[in-house]
Structure formats: structure tokens, C-alpha cells
Amino acid sequence: MKADNNCIVIFGASGDLTYRKLIPALYHLYKIGRLAESFSVLGVARSELSDDSFRQKMREALIDLEGASGEILDKFCNHLYYQAINTSDVVDYAKLLPRLDELHDKYGTGGNTLYYLSTPPSLYGVIPECLSAHGLTTEEFGWKRIIVEKPFGYDIETAKALDIQIHKYFEEHQIYRIDHYLGKETVQNLLVLRFSNGLFEPLWNRNFIDYVEITGAESLGVEERGGYYDGSGAMRDMFQNHLLQVLAMVAMEPPAIINANSMRDEVAKVLHSLHPLHKEDLKNNLVLGQYSAGSIEGKPVKGYLEEKGVPAESNTETYMAVRCQIDNWRWAGVPFYVRSGKRMPTRVTEVVIHFKTTPHPVFSQNAPDNKLIIRIQPDEGISMRFGLKKPGAGFEAKEVSMDFRYADLASPSLLTAYERLLLDAMKGDATLFARTDAVHACWNFVQPILDYKAERGRVYEYEAGTWGPAEANKLIAKHGKLWRKPSGQMKKKV
Numbered sequence: 001m002k003a004d005n006n007c008i009v010i011f012g013a014s015g016d017l018t019y020r021k022l023i024p025a026l027y028h029l030y031k032i033g034r035l036a037e038s039f040s041v042l043g044v045a046r047s048e049l050s051d052d053s054f055r056q057k058m059r060e061a062l063i064d065l066e067g068a069s070g071e072i073l074d075k076f077c078n079h080l081y082y083q084a085i086n087t088s089d090v091v092d093y094a095k096l097l098p099r100l101d102e103l104h105d106k107y108g109t110g111g112n113t114l115y116y117l118s119t120p121p122s123l124y125g126v127i128p129e130c131l132s133a134h135g136l137t138t139e140e141f142g143w144k145r146i147i148v149e150k151p152f153g154y155d156i157e158t159a160k161a162l163d164i165q166i167h168k169y170f171e172e173h174q175i176y177r178i179d180h181y182l183g184k185e186t187v188q189n190l191l192v193l194r195f196s197n198g199l200f201e202p203l204w205n206r207n208f209i210d211y212v213e214i215t216g217a218e219s220l221g222v223e224e225r226g227g228y229y230d231g232s233g234a235m236r237d238m239f240q241n242h243l244l245q246v247l248a249m250v251a252m253e254p255p256a257i258i259n260a261n262s263m264r265d266e267v268a269k270v271l272h273s274l275h276p277l278h279k280e281d282l283k284n285n286l287v288l289g290q291y292s293a294g295s296i297e298g299k300p301v302k303g304y305l306e307e308k309g310v311p312a313e314s315n316t317e318t319y320m321a322v323r324c325q326i327d328n329w330r331w332a333g334v335p336f337y338v339r340s341g342k343r344m345p346t347r348v349t350e351v352v353i354h355f356k357t358t359p360h361p362v363f364s365q366n367a368p369d370n371k372l373i374i375r376i377q378p379d380e381g382i383s384m385r386f387g388l389k390k391p392g393a394g395f396e397a398k399e400v401s402m403d404f405r406y407a408d409l410a411s412p413s414l415l416t417a418y419e420r421l422l423l424d425a426m427k428g429d430a431t432l433f434a435r436t437d438a439v440h441a442c443w444n445f446v447q448p449i450l451d452y453k454a455e456r457g458r459v460y461e462y463e464a465g466t467w468g469p470a471e472a473n474k475l476i477a478k479h480g481k482l483w484r485k486p487s488g489q490m491k492k493k494v
């Protein structure tokens, strides 16, 4: 199904996200014929630019990042427009009126408008108010939807305040809180794996699962984003949103049907069931770290405190590991170990389901435990690990693996996360966007962790290129478990 004809207004059009992700995503959708028949993109930012110079900048980005060329590129760029306004000044929004009228007329978009907030978060509350002051939020003439980038709030209070502010001008069904992890094919595949196979469901609970590991590791550091990152840290940047959403996909109950509300009801339910971690629990269940200089793939890399934009005394965590529990019938007593870090040895996001061992070890003391490894990225796929007989005398068990690589299924037109989510928003499908109750549930869970962190001393140090501070190993080892050390690749086929 194609999206309705519409105009996409990108606030923050001179920013990184616009040229690195949004414009390439729209270009690819256009190229494969998935965009509406008639559409336009209006970039909005402070800098004075003509339509032509905006087109030229975006064209260069597309050539650089996508290897775009030829007639399709020319045609796509003709749909791009630009309007300079001071986004914090309500008066300036008057300039948008004639521009939008002109575009809606020219493209027959019937007033359908998708606003994309890709600005600094301080403007997330301001822009809806200014749009509304000029009548740009009413749905009398076409639908109006708004995509809000993360972070949605800085803590529970600011998230609630932002919600109140946006809800003054947009109804919940018009608000699309984007978490690009939900746009990843492999995150969605978690649901298909769980809910389309009779094989896993009977095992997917406290009776058969010993513990769950969720890892979101990156080998990159903070790059050019030191200023932003230092105010966020791993907790707000990765855990509060991306990793808790992945946890929800692993742990949620099956919805009766797949639609935006029933899916999001189940997500909210499981996030509300996270066992609150208070100060006393956190002493034993949380490890925070910050990378010092080290090396990755043989190349020396700086420590966090030497990164551009990072204050010399910063105590911001670039690594976090936490032991969570879910208070419901399915998961009572099953720990979820979640970790995320920058400057880890490799980039990998994966979920590992560790099954309980056999009740009595007949063959050897060291029989491997059964694991289901769900590789979200890179080298997307699924690997089942179990024991089989080691050839030769005796009955020794050896771990073998049965692997599926997602690339074997993928067609060349597989959508990236931003492509999928932009398309869904244009179609009015909010299934893969975070609903207000789920966002609050995540903040409610994270808030005591943030408070605890603010009170305690320095975070631990770990050398860049390692799997985090030694204390993270103790956190899991004291419960008799081990973190997996994922390589950049899935095992080759057995």
C-alpha cells in the first residue's frame, strides 16, 4: 500500500540527521516506488538557503552516501524545497503558510502534512505551539501528523511536561514518537519468531529460560556528538529507549491481533511490569563505566574525557549494565541482564536466551547450555546452540550451532529503519512508534537509576576496546552466569 499524497516538513533541515538519514530514506523509498504518487519535502531551519542550494546540498549527500545518480536523482531533488525561519519565533512561522499552500496546490496533497522534528529537543514543545498559532495543526484540510525524535524528555518530569505541551496541539493518534530500533527488520522479526512458531512459545517462560542477555555494543566512541552525549550518557541514549524496547519485544505477551493499539497495549503492559530498582537494589544490580584510551582493531583511540565537547571532569557513563526483573507470571524470577557501551571491541546488538540446563547431567559436567542467539545487527540472524556428541570414544557433549542468516531472506528492496518508519507515519500506522504510556513506563523505571547515579561517586573506568569494567563481570558472575563475548560475525554454518 502506498502512502497518501503529502508534504513532509522537516524542522532541523540543516542538521546531520536530515542529510544522513531522512533524505536518503526518502530517496530510497522514491526510487523503489514506495512514496506517494505526489509528494514534496519542505526543509526548515534557521540558515538562509534557496530551494536550489538546499537541493544541491542534499544531492551531494545522496551522491556521497547512496551513490545516487541520473534521472531518478534529478527527479527526486525537484521535490525538495526550503524555507528559512527562526524556529523559536512564533511570528516567523507566518512564512510557512504561503509555502505550504503553494506546495499543497502544486502537488495536490490535499493539505496532508507530516511534520518531522529533527531539531534540538528544547524545540519539541515550541514548534507545535507555533504551528498551532498559525492554524497549521488543524485537520480540517488534510491530516496532520508529527514525528518526534528521541530523546523524548530528559527524565520522567520533562517527558510528562513535553507530553502535556504537545497534547495541547496534537491528539495522541497524530503523535509519532520515533525509536529507530523499532524500525529494524530484525527487531520486528523477534515478534514473528515468537508468535508465528509453535516451537518456541511453550519454552518462552520462567519454567525453561534461565536468563536473558541483551547487548547493544558499539565500537565507535561519541564521534562529533560529545556535547549532546555528555548530557545523556548510555542510560538515556540507548537504555531508556532502544534497549528497553528490545526487552519489551522479547518479553511481551502475544497481542490478539497486530494493530497499533493491541501491540502497544502489550508493550506498555510489560514495561509497566519491570520490577522497580531502588537504591538498595542498585548497589548490586547496576554497573556504570566510562572508556579510557585504548585500542580498537589495533588502532589507538582516545579516552572519553579527551573527546571533543566533553568536559574534562565529566562523570557521564558510556557503559551501563543492569540486572532487571519482570514482575509477572511469565517472567517471575528470570533475570534480564542488559548492557550497552561505546568503544567495545565490536559493534553488535543481540539478544541471548539462555535455557535451563537438563535436570541431571548424564554425560559430562561441562555440557553446554542451550542458547538461542538473536542477532539484531550486524550479520543479522538467529543461532541455536546445543550439545551433540563429540565424535570418538565416550559420551562427551560438544556445543554445535544451527544458524540462519537474515541476508538469505532479504530482497534488495529491504527497508532500513528510517525508511520503514517514515513510510508507516505517512500511512498513518503507529504500530512501531512508542505510545505515551510506554515512554512513561520506561522513564519511571530509569528515573531511580538516574537519581542513584547522581548521588554516587565516579563511574568505573574501562579501557576502550574491552567489554566494559571488570565490575560488570562480577555483576553477572555473582549469580553464576557469564556475559557472552560476541564476535562481529555469527558462526559459520556447521
Ligand code: BG6
Residues within 6 Å of the ligand: 218, 237, 238, 349
Ligand atoms: C542513537 C544513539 O539513537 O542510536 C547513538 O543516539 C547510537 O549514540 C545509535 O550510536 C545506535 O544506533 P544503531 O542503529 O547504529 O545501533
